Amino acid sequence: MLTSFTIVCKYSSEKNNSVTNITIIYVDKITKVNVLLVSEKTIERLCLYRRFLRELRVQRTTYAYSHQLAKMAGLTAAQVRRDIMAIGYYGSPVRGYEVEKLLESISDFLDGPDSLGVALIGVGNLGRSILAYLNRRNSRLNVTAAFDTNPEKIHRVIVSCHCFPLEDYPRVVREKNIHSTIIAVPADQAQPVADLIVKSGVKGILNFAPVHLSVPEEVFVENIDMAIALEKVTYFAQQDNKARAER
Numbered sequence: 429m430l431t432s433f434t435i436v437c438k439y440s441s442e443k444n445n446s447v448t449n450i451t452i453i454y455v456d457k458i459t460k461v462n463v464l465l466v467s468e469k470t471i472e473r474l475c476l477y478r479r480f481l482r483e484l485r486v487q488r489t490t491y492a493y494s495h496q497l498a499k500m501a502g503l504t505a506a507q508v509r510r511d512i513m514a515i516g517y518y519g520s521p522v523r524g525y526e527v528e529k530l531l532e533s534i535s536d537f538l539d540g541p542d543s544l545g546v547a548l549i550g551v552g553n554l555g556r557s558i559l560a561y562l563n564r565r566n567s568r569l570n571v572t573a574a575f576d577t578n579p580e581k582i583h584r585v586i587v588s589c590h591c592f593p594l595e596d597y598p599r600v601v602r603e604k605n606i607h608s609t610i611i612a613v614p615a616d617q618a619q620p621v622a623d624l625i626v627k628s629g630v631k632g633i634l635n636f637a638p639v640h641l642s643v644p645e646e647v648f649v650e651n652i653d654m655a656i657a658l659e660k661v662t663y664f665a666q667q668d669n670k671a672r673a674e675r
């Protein structure tokens with residue numbers, strides 16, 4: 429049930445002081461309802477738009493049309509407009525979307541207004557690469573704490589991130605406002621690690637271990653299995669080769 433919400437209207441600095449965008453920020457229980465109203469696919473596309481908008485910002489582009497974002501994402505302009513309207517942002521039909529403001533709205537929607545911490549468990553070769561990749565991006569979502577069981581890694585700074593002993597995870601989660609955790613431990617360790625994550629109240633898991641995780645329904649798990657992905661690509665590459673050979 430929607431019990432309360434706050435509507436924030438942002439006014440343009442132009443002469444007529446017209447409303448350029450209306451961001452609806454749901455509060456408390458509403459945050460959850462708000463997330464439920466937007467599909468997983470829409471969230472994925474919003475992440476993609478944010479990536480392109482960041483590129484446009486680097487190129488010092490101030491405005492972008494829906495058809496430009498659509499072309500970059502391989503989608504239709506109508507789809508882009510629908511997704512952006514779903515988060516309560518409206519562009520100008522004449523100038524399109526203001527890059528900086530749209531980026532801010534998408535980030536507020538995806539990450540929330542407060543900075544949320546992300547943790548990583550397993551600082552092996554894969555874990556270190558993930559840390560290096562994620563923490564060099566200009567993002568509000570940085571990995572702020574790493575965990576491992578190897579005494580040689582514990583209490584060292586690895587790729588600019590402090591590595592804590594695994595048993596400190598519940599405490600650090602509370603202290604650093606951690607809401608999601610990346611699992612990069614060997615497959616046979618992934619389930620016990622996931623159990624600890626769930627027990628600590630964290631509701632988002634990005635799982636790089638090649639194993640299915642059993643978690644309660646309210647915990648969102650995204651699996652990234654690079655070996656399976658590569659096998660799939662290889663299969664379709666071969667099909668393509670066969671099809672080419674038959675022609």
Ligand code: ATP
Nearest residue numbers: 550551552553554575576577578594612613614617
């Ligand atoms: P390295 O040789 O540096 O350990 P690796 O990538 O070969 O790297 P893996 O065996 O894949 O290492 O393990 C990945 C990381 O996960 C290692 O740092 C390991 O110490 C850590 N690890 C293993 N089990 C756990 C666990 N239960 N909790 C936290 N970290 C773990």
